[in-house]
Amino acid sequence: MAEQKPVSGRQSDSQPDSRAKILAAAKDEFAQHGQAGARVDRIARQAGVNKAMLYYHFQSKDNLYRETVGEIIAGNLGKISKEVSQKSDLDELLNSLARKYAEFLGQDQMMRKMLLQELANPHPHVFDLMAETIVKSGLPNFVMTAIEAEMKSGLLRTVDLKHAVASFMAMNIGYILMSPIVDRVLRVTDKEQFHNERTEAVVDLFLNGVKKK
Amino acid sequence: MAEQKPVSGRQSDSQPDSRAKILAAAKDEFAQHGQAGARVDRIARQAGVNKAMLYYHFQSKDNLYRETVGEIIAGNLGKISKEVSQKSDLDELLNSLARKYAEFLGQDQMMRKMLLQELANPHPHVFDLMAETIVKSGLPNFVMTAIEAEMKSGLLRTVDLKHAVASFMAMNIGYILMSPIVDRVLRVTDKEQFHNERTEAVVDLFLNGVKKK
Amino acid sequence: MAEQKPVSGRQSDSQPDSRAKILAAAKDEFAQHGQAGARVDRIARQAGVNKAMLYYHFQSKDNLYRETVGEIIAGNLGKISKEVSQKSDLDELLNSLARKYAEFLGQDQMMRKMLLQELANPHPHVFDLMAETIVKSGLPNFVMTAIEAEMKSGLLRTVDLKHAVASFMAMNIGYILMSPIVDRVLRVTDKEQFHNERTEAVVDLFLNGVKKK
Amino acid sequence: MAEQKPVSGRQSDSQPDSRAKILAAAKDEFAQHGQAGARVDRIARQAGVNKAMLYYHFQSKDNLYRETVGEIIAGNLGKISKEVSQKSDLDELLNSLARKYAEFLGQDQMMRKMLLQELANPHPHVFDLMAETIVKSGLPNFVMTAIEAEMKSGLLRTVDLKHAVASFMAMNIGYILMSPIVDRVLRVTDKEQFHNERTEAVVDLFLNGVKKK
DNA sequence: GATGAATGAGCCTTCATTCAT
DNA sequence: CATGAATGAAGGCTCATTCAT
Structure with a gap:
């Protein structure tokens, strides 16, 4: 009992306060094991706090999951829209967007895994948050508007806007989600x-797909 | 892995169900809750058999999961290749393939969910099986060959074959995987x-994307 | 693992089957510590079964409590009425009844404690059961009828029947419940x-209280 | 027991509440849930103070319980004796006493519940306190003396004094304790x-029971 | 006095798994 | 093949208590 844990004995001020540490640990654990497979003990241990602390800050495993996903989404998704929304040229816009997608999902496996898990077993609350955040970012609309403009000016063929955007998202995001198996098969x-x-x-x-010949 | 199971080569005839009923129940349960979230009790109850029976046929939850996924993949994926491989025209081939994908993943939410779960938390054994099955089906190769042929005959632009196929798969499968959120956002x-x-x-x-102008 | 526990190795047939053993252990534990203070571990250990067994037979601590109380009440209360209901003389009837009460509550501290606990923190379900069982035993009515008869025949003063019976119960049962403190004070x-x-x-x-002078 | 608590002799004046508020909250909580079922958090919250504050004033849950019960008993029991002890007539005395009992236990469910709980699971310390307080109040003795006097003066039959008083207490207090079930049964x-x-x-x-015919 | 954050121990419950029959 | 009963090992959560400020 009371084995000296190397670091802090009730840390004074340094660490980013245990709430944040728990959140960080939860992010890893949930991404690696999914909601059901995640273990509260592991999260607490990895965060370096007592298990009860976890329930002090978050009230249940379920709630911790929701807060974790919320944090991740809000944090990452916000970044994209800002940098993209200032492109005027369609080519440039799409390129910029595609790069952001890759960055967004590729850099951090956590995000990719959580997205897959939510797609597999959606939590209404989490789903709402994701959709809302994406819509608010203005991106889909932004792209649709840009395509529509060029379509009207006669540069592009007449195609269904929603299918076009869906295809673009799928080629980028969908590919990343599926890449382990696609890469292998190919x-x-x-x-x-x-x-x-x-x-x-x-x-x-x-672009070739939508452009006029 | 793949230890030779001594006994049954899918047992003879007496109780033809039991094993099959368990597999069917397992399919539902795993799809709905994921591997970690699935409950052996629920599977047994829904299959109408005793829990011990389940362990008699399959040896562990983990093994049941593997057999379940294997069954699903083998069952569904096999169907696609047969019907598709007799198309000669690229247009016809792609249409046929796209329709099969939709059918394959759309009709039965189970398949979609299991795919998402495996993408999120891959099991080497399962992953191998999926990749192998797809490759064996000959489909990707078949498509690549068809595109390559038309490319050589000058009908198509010069594009990277693998990226093209990856994009085609993503637009179809990737979209389906992501559809709950894409549909909502759009x-x-x-x-x-x-x-x-x-x-x-x-x-x-x-096609417009790859065709010459 | 598998430390040899002295007694039975998955008992063959002797013991009165674990369900009954759990119930017996629960009776002691709940009586001694109350519902909140009772410990599931202790009950299981004292019953000589695995904790999970307890949840296999009963589904929760709460339910175990209810079944335990039900068992006790049904078991003990039933005995009284039979033996009492054949007395014709009021004197004899009251004596017989008083003796039964003492026996009923005195012999087995469990019953007394559970009654006190239910009086302090009633569970609707348990309360219903107790009341119903007592009423069905026919005793209160039986006594009231006997008193009423003698009252009409002019042997007794005119008193409120319900208060009379309430007093008789209180002098017997109420005293037993309070005896530790009454005895001490007196x-x-x-x-x-x-x-x-x-x-x-x-x-x-x-009798002197109700008789005519 | 009764370790001298170093600090406060019921602190001077500054925050006169805090301690009192905790005691009030504790009274409710203990009465409703019993000692084991009571929750320190709830007491603190309902008292509007921090949990640590509670430990500052009282040193443990157990001690808080003892102080709470002591407070209740001392507070309520004291009142009875004063007002009763000046009656000279036996009839008047018993009436006055009976009314006090009803008031004492009936008005405030807390007292009734705590008494039941202590009867079910006695704490030596609490029990001592209760008995001592009652004896000190002089009531039982007072009643016994009054009855004895009338008995000697030939007005009453010769009955066992202690049984008589016990019966009187039981008919009053015992009835109140049991009333939920007695009322229902009757x-x-x-x-x-x-x-x-x-x-x-x-x-x-x-009176009719003890009077001579 | 007062507080928010922290903790160890334990509690109820569940789960995958096994055994005797 | 089939079952009811049994189990060890967690798993999530709570509780009384304490510490730094």
Whole structure:
């Protein structure tokens, strides 16, 4: 009992306060094991706090999950819209967007895993939050508007706007979600390179797909 | 892994169900709750058998999961390749393929959910099985070959074959996986109609994307 | 693992089956500690079964409590009515009844404690059961009828029947419930003797109290 | 027991409440849930103070319980004796006493519940306090003396004094403790009226029971 | 006096798994 | 093949209590 834990004995002020530490640990645990597979003990241990502390700050495992996902989504999704929304050229816009998607989902496996899990077993609350955040970011609308404009000015073929945007999202995000299996099936040897080329390939296919001949 | 199970080669004839009933129940349970969230009790109860029976046929929850996924994949994926592989025209081939994907993943939520779960938390064994099955089906290769042929004959632009196929899969499968959120973000009101139009829209975009002007 | 526990290794047939053993252990535990203070671990250990077994037979601590109380009440209360209901003489009836009450509550501290606890923190379900069982036993009515008869025949004063019966119950049962403190306050030195005299003293006071002068 | 608590002799004046508020909250909580079922958090919250404050004033849950019970008993029991001890007539004395009992236990469910709980699971310390307080109040002795006097003067039959007093207490206090179930079994419809009549009915039965014919 | 944050121990409950029959 | 009963090992959550400020 009372084995000296190396670091802090009731930390004075340094650490980013235990609430944040729990959240960080929860992010890892939930991403790795899913909501059902996650273990409260592991989260607490990895956060370096007592298990009861976790229930002091969050009230249940379920609530911790929701707060964790909320944090992740709000944190990451916000970044995209800002940087993208100032492009005027469609080509540039799509490129910028595709790169952001890759960055957003590729850099941090957590985000990708949580997205997959929510798609598999949606939590209404979490789902609402995700959808709302994306819509608020203005991105889908922004892209649709840009395409529509060029369509009206006669540069593009007449295509269904929603299907077009859905396809663009799927080629980017959908691919990333599926990449482990797609890459394998297609015998992609140098994954890194393939992922780097991807942005360009997608935008190229898409633009040619919608442009007039 | 893959230890030779001594006994039954899918037992002879007496109680033809039991094993099958368990598998069916397991399919539902795993799809709804994921591997970690699934409960052996529920599977047994829903299958109408004793829990011990389940352990008699399958040896552990983990093994039951693997067999369940295997069954699903083998069962569903096999169907696609047969019907598709006899198309000669690229247009026809892609249409046929797109329709199969939709059918394959859309009709039965189970398949979609299991795929998402495996993508989120891959089991090497399951993953191997899926990839192997897809490759064996010959489909990706078949498509790549068909595109390559038309590319050589000068009908299509020069594009990276793997990226093209990846995009096609993503527009179809990736979209389906993400559809709950994509549909919502794009304010798709009549989902059924949208999904029905999808095949055509995808093939249209893709073909225009690769064709020469 | 698998430390040899002295007694039975999955008992064959002897013990009165674990359900009954749990119930017996629960009776002791709940009586000694109350519902809140009772510990499931202790009950299981004292019953010589695994904790999970307890949840297999009963579904929760709360339910175990209810079943335990039900068992006790049904078991004990039933005995009284049978033996009492055949007395014709009022004197004899009251004596017989008083003796049964003492026996019922005195012999088994469990019953007394559970009654006190239910009086302090009633569970609707348990309360219903107790009341119903008592009423069904026919005793209160039986006594009231007997008193009423003698009242009409002019042997007794005119008194309120319900108050009379309430007083009789209180002098018997109420005293037993309160005895630890009453005995102490009254400086009763030989408790056993006092309790033995009690029946007679109560019937004497009661009969004189209702008789005509 | 009764370790000298170093600090406050019921602190001077500054925050006169805090301690009192905790005691009030504790009274409710303990009465409603019993000692084991009571929750320190709830007491603190309902008292509007921090949990640590509670430990500052009282040193443990157990001690808080003891102080709470002590407070209640001392507070309530004291009142009875004063007002009763000046009656000279036995009839008047018993009536006055019966009314006090009803008031003492009936008005405030807390007292009734705590008494029941202590009877079910006695705490030596609390029990001592209760008994001592009652004895000190002089009441039992007072009643015994009054009865004895009338007995000697030939007005009453010769009965055992202790049994007589025990019966009187039981008819009053014992009835109140058991009233929820007694009333129900006897099909008492207007409880309030019944309780109001009770005093008279009890004294009447008792006096007739002890008087000479 | 007063507080928010922290903790160890324990509590009720559940789960995958096994055994005797 | 089939079952009811049994179990060890957690798993999530709570509780009385304490510490730094």
